[in-house]
Amino acid sequence: MLNWKKYRPIDWALVAIAVFMPFLPLVDHNGGHINVLVNAGIYMMLAIGLNIVVGFAGLLDLGYAAFFAIGSYTYAMVASPQFGLHFSFWPMVLISAFVAALFGVILGAPTLRLRGDYLAIVTLGFGEIVPQTFLNLAKYTGGPNGISAIDQPKLFGYHFGLNPLPYYYLVLVLIAFSLIVANNLRTSRLGRAWMAIREDEIAAAHMGINTTTAKLAAFSLGASFSGLSGVVNASLLTLVSPDQFKFNVSITVLSMLVLGGMGSLPGVVVGSALLSILNFFILPQASNLAATVGLHIDFTSYRFMLYGIILVAVMLFKPEGLWGSEQRKAELKESGDIAKAENAEYEEMPRETV
């Protein structure tokens, strides 16, 4: 149901930018810029995926980069000289997404019963283990060198090569697809179940929602998006190595989400776009600018300071993010309702063990 009045000029501006994106390469021919945009697009896809886990289902996943790694390695192993396999790119997009989802299930099944904050730490641990394991299993993964000379996609006989332009369009299409799918999820039976779990897990279970399955679905669907981005990343870079998938990737994606607004799809787009702009354009320029006035501060090496400030400041002052949903805002801000406050302890004293 579209309610046109609901949209403000700024919403239209966002739409206009989105419409303009496919034409951007006509204006800007710099391959470096396009390459940056492809990288930003890959991060945006990661953010859309993580949003399903963190935003929709309310599960804080601090090891999201692990699935990105799994997706990348899956493609790298079967489309490079590593094992002499050269599978086609297109089916591998789906297969890698599926493999990442599978690992989502494998990690999620035992851990999703945990409380939110414990889950965050377990996923963080998982995020540490996965790259370390890829590093240690040098026989299959090339160890620290990773896997190189990864194949590029071909489409109707056109070889993508290393030219970033076809990747740019590929990523645009994948982002559009991801947004549509994510929005469908949000407004479906499953999306409602996630919302219910986020609000009150015990009540949700009593409504017949299998909370474990629903969370598992969120976890593995989120993982599948990063599998998808992993394949694009691997083929564009022609290289996967364990150091590409460290904690800082997970945190970058999380910061994008928090900045834009957890749970809000336009928020995810805005948040990831903003941080990418900051990362790839503003920070490096800022250092150069400072250098011209004789100030040698390297802003890029403090980007994680910036992420830290974003995480703290947004949670403290604008927890719903720059472009958050009204509902999420209420959820994060209001301290509760009268009935709850008046009845907070209207319950049988739990006879706790001691």
Next chain:
Amino acid sequence: MELFIQQVINGLSLGGIYALIALGYTMVYGIIELINFAHGDVYTMGSFFSIAIIGLLDASGQLHGLPLLLVLAVTLAGAMILCGIVGVLLERLAYRRLRNAPRLAPLITAIGASFILENIMQLWRGPSPIPFPSVVPNVTWHFGGVNLSSNEVLVVVMALALMAMLQIFIYNTRLGKAMRATAQDRDAAQLMGININMTIALTFFIGSALAGVGGFVSGIYYGSTWFYNGFEAGLKAFTAAVLGGIGNVAGAMLGGFVIGMVESLTAGFISDQWATVAVFLLLVLVLIFRPSGLLGEVLPDKV
């Protein structure tokens, strides 16, 4: 066999440092159910502060004139107080406003705070490892093929002594009782006349001061530190706190020693490259099979 004993000694001293960090995690979690993600960085700050204080004493040319014990006491006390202040500031600036927010919110600010602290340290002393002044002579005793150094003894004794003091404080003093009451029911504690803001701040102070001790001791033990040290040490110490049963002081200590042993035995008898993996694997297993930890209590869900 000698090698095994030697590795156990390594594990215990490593574990002693984890235990000191874990105490802070467990206290803060106990009182406001927050994984204070920045706690590992407070520990690193403990090393940084110690270096700075020793540097100051040295700069004023007094280090060599002063008795060793005094230098150590001043450094330790300084590091504890400064870390305590950092902890209190963290609570005040990053967490207090979110005390009644959904749990993810303060956890996310905690992660943010951790990054901020790391970068402050990087700004302060640069991104490379920093040597820790070797002020304490390290004496090594030999028992057959097994070596025991005074630093190793120092770490373990420090950890045990502080845990004992903490236990006594929590169970036998008025403020300790106030802390436990605040942990169990904040509103009810206020109705007893307990100033919960002060009590929570005190908890952060003590927890962070203990991390400061950890930072000091680890500086002496390893002879160096760097700004990113707290990330992994913090994670492992958190694992220790969970393993022991979060909220439980003795548990944190036990968990710390177990994690230290696991790490050192894995590194010593399997391979160093799997040691971290082993620790995190242990974390996952504990959370799955015994989320309440070794000494923790099992509480039913309230409905």
Next chain:
Amino acid sequence: MAALLDLRQIDAFYGRIQALHGVSLRVDQGEIVALIGSNGAGKTTTLRVISGLLRPARGQVIYVGQDITRLSPDLIVGRRLIQSPEGRRIFARMTVLENLQLGAYTRTSVTEVAESLEEVFTLFPRLKERVNQKGGTLSGGEQQMLAIGRALMSKPELLLLDEPSLGLSPLLVQTIFSIIQDINKRGVTILLIEQNARQALQIAHRGYVLETGSITMEDTAANLLASEEVRAAYLGGNVKAS
């Protein structure tokens, strides 16, 4: 007689929702005042405002002639204005003795605290028997005794009791109410919130009726008990007393 506690035009909010609309009420020295009303009417909110757990948006709380509206809960407790909260809220993982000691948290004189402890034990002999038991292992009635005893440990001048009969068997309710009267006779002023309006009004001197955040009636307890409106709304189907 000077008012011990005087609430003036209190407005209070939870988030954007207004819970109290200009609530004014007064408690005089030595009284038992009952505050009755249905759930969600704002009774607990009123007590939270008095105890400083909730800052009102507007209005004043005057206690012994002083404005305590902006004081923090611990300072209010220090002035011997004590609340025994709804649902008892005892410290389940601490012993009965520790719970009672926490009740005397703001007091410094060891001898006086010991005296209070003796007093509580005379009032509730059951607590003395279970002095080293953890709070969580007590039965519902014993927990309520502990909650009241804990409040008494602070030597209150004004005692706010929130639903002391909640979830107790009708049998125990009788006991608790007679103890409340007993406490009052020992010189403690009491503001009582009760679901059980009939019994509350039977022991109270005066009463207020709170409806959706506003005071709608104020009178002596006897008059309220006799009032048709109160009868219909709050005393109606209480079979237990019949």
Next chain:
Amino acid sequence: MSRRSLARFVALAAILSMFGTSAAVMPAQAADQVIKIGIDLPVSGADASDGIPTQNGAALAVDEANAHAPKGIKFAVDALDDAVGGVHNPQQGATNIRSLAADPAVMGVVGPFNSNVAAAEIPVSNESGLPLISPSNTNPTLTKTAKYRTAHPNEITYFRVCATDDVQGKAGAEFAKTLGLKKVYIIDDNETYGLGLANVFEKDFKEMGGAVLGHDHITANQQDFKALLTKVAATKPDAVYYGGTTSTGGGLVRQQMGAAGMDPAKVKYEGGDGISDAEFIKVAGDAANNSYYTVAAPNAAKSASAQAFINAYKAKYHSDIGAYSANGYVAAQVIIAAAEKAIKANGGKAPTRAQVLKNIQNTSGFKSIIGTFGFDKNGDTTSPVIALWTIKNGAQDFVHQINVSTK
């Protein structure tokens, strides 16, 4: 404007500014006769101590070139950072090379510093024909196989002026022999460079009849190596060979050896150029003494021709040169020489990138402060020099150097 709409306005402005910046950095026209030398090194965070002195060396070469540049030609530096969050990053490196490739004025690039960054950059360089000259990549596979040359397997666009790990590892093994080491325990940091170096050392040391007591990998960001070193001590080695860098644990390993039962005065420590920085001495403290390391570059101080460079460097940057400053300087000189040759052939006009590449490929007998060399068919230097250094009384001390000419 409400706070909310303000926030949105800022968001919009930021997005628009992206197009602004894009336009601002639109490729400069070749007609203005500026010839750019790209530099891609990690110059922030932990890697800055390696990257900055190298970058300075290269920039110095460009400065000097301008002093005698052909008329109407100006040389300029376009320096980019391939570190993200303080650590060298392959993605960033590839993006940088693509950016530089998009600018037709860039004739060649000095960099990268790290082998795994090179692995991501070589395909881009190979596809775009933009020459890369690394001052410090030592991993042999980068040049010796065609696997990174994905677009044009037979076209060499990536070169290096330093010796590879197989040369350095071999030299390390030989040095170990001369030092009288018989039993060595090998530890590496499980990174591209460290592992590669350690593997070559292990192979060559064994071939020379040495005994390798064990080979372990450590984990990055680790602080505690006692358990590992206790295990090492039990094997009673003459020395520990460390493949890796100071920042991944090279200093800490050395420093903790004593506590684990290996007296640093008795048990030697050997490594590659990864521990050639001043940090190593700071971190290892007293234990740094009795350590040895190889550097894949000659000791510039020993060469008379290098003195001018050292002095010029000091004058400009007010600091001592780094281990790879000279290599960065020479790498830039190679590109400049190739460009100048092409300019001459063009009759004073700016050259094309293809011309410059061709000239670089044909470099031979190039006289430089690191010796006279050319590039072989893979792009490696024909005259690699390895120097052995030690640490004595807390200071770096040159031992000797050898020229390991290949073909």
Next chain:
Amino acid sequence: MAFFALKNVTKTFGGLVAVKEVSYEIQPGQIAAMIGPNGAGKSTAFNLVTGLYVPTSGEIEFDEQTIGGKKPDFVCKLGIARTFQNIRLFAFMTAVENVMAGRHVRMGAMLWDSLLHTPKQRAEERRVREKALELLRFVKLERHADDYAHNLPYGFQRRLEIARALASDPKLLLLDEPAAGMNPREKEDLMGLIRAIRDRGTTVFLIEHDMGLVMNISERIAVLDHGEKIAEGTPVEIRANPRVIEAYLGKSA
């Protein structure tokens, strides 16, 4: 097997016995109640039935199956729905969304349908929304369908919770202190509502403190004290039971 029965059910937490050897059988179509002071184990009994706790020993039967220790969602699917003592609505979802969430277990949309919004999924969403609105009418909340649950007054929230529970078409509805905090008029309405629910074919099992309400509408009552069932019978029997009077009602009753 019985329609619904607790059979010698015991639940201990650590060393504490919360529910001890309780047996209680309910016939289909009944309105049954359980009374007792707080801490007597009533809510624990409910939590055992709906699968939040696993019984230490004993068995729970429902609809020809044993359900002790089964997960809440499984129990709900079998046809047991509940409300909570301290209301647990999805506070930041609208009333109609709350009820639709209550319908979750009777919906068939699979992952694929959710991902792609298949025609099947759309049709189902429409049907479920209508059903939810109908239930809101049944509890007289149709005018608040699009309000956030937490914005509703207390009494409305209780009714919304009942509507949400009914959305799963339960055969047995557990009401945990439905009259708590209601005034006599609201209690009258509630009694009407409970009877109407029973007349729709749903068996009702409630926990309540309000003796008036319990005695008025229940056909069968069990009395719990300290985790043990001390009496069971019709309201008349209960009121006359000396053990109940001694332990619970008091002499004046």
